[in-house]
Amino acid sequence: MEYILSEKEKECIFCLGLADEGGLTLYKGPLAMVMMNKYPYINGHLLAAPKRHIAGLDDLTLEEMADLLRTVNNAIKILKKVMKPDGFNVGLNLGVVAGAGVEQHLHFHIVPRWHGDTNAMTVFAEVRVIPEHLEATYQNLKPHFEALEGAG
Numbered sequence: 001m002e003y004i005l006s007e008k009e010k011e012c013i014f015c016l017g018l019a020d021e022g023g024l025t026l027y028k029g030p031l032a033m034v035m036m037n038k039y040p041y042i043n044g045h046l047l048a049a050p051k052r053h054i055a056g057l058d059d060l061t062l063e064e065m066a067d068l069l070r071t072v073n074n075a076i077k078i079l080k081k082v083m084k085p086d087g088f089n090v091g092l093n094l095g096v097v098a099g100a101g102v103e104q105h106l107h108f109h110i111v112p113r114w115h116g117d118t119n120a121m122t123v124f125a126e127v128r129v130i131p132e133h134l135e136a137t138y139q140n141l142k143p144h145f146e147a148l149e150g151a152g
């Protein structure tokens with residue numbers, strides 16, 4: 001399916017990801033999608049977003065809310081299976097002041113955590129893992145998300 005992007009959407013990593021540009025898209029569901037974070041706080045850091053280019057929770061339809069939260073839950077289940085983290089930080093950064101890198105397209109951060117990794121505040125503020133991990137992690141996660149798409 002071809003997506004025709006508006007000017008705003010051409011600058012949006014989620015809209016570009018939906019059009020299969022950038023190679024970071026793991027999952028495209030009915031109303032929601034999952035991407036790797038290109039600049040992860042920690043290895044396995046995923047982003048779950050509605051497919052529509054909208055900024056706020058109150059812009060979501062009830063159907064989008066349901067599919068988005070279902071997608072967040074599925075991403076957590078896949079990360080548990082593949083990367084075996086001890087816990088997760090899951091959250092929204094609403095507004096630039098709150099740390100939103102992409103303010104115009106709503107997205108959940110899903111950050112796996114392991115015993116002994118840096119504490120959450122430091123992780124969110126500073127730590128970046130080396131991007132070479134991205135491709136390997138993508139390849140490990142992709143088949144599981146493909147299975148979800150196949151299952152409808």
Ligand SMILES: [Zn+2]
Binds near residue numbers: 012013014016053054
């Ligand atoms: Zn967008």
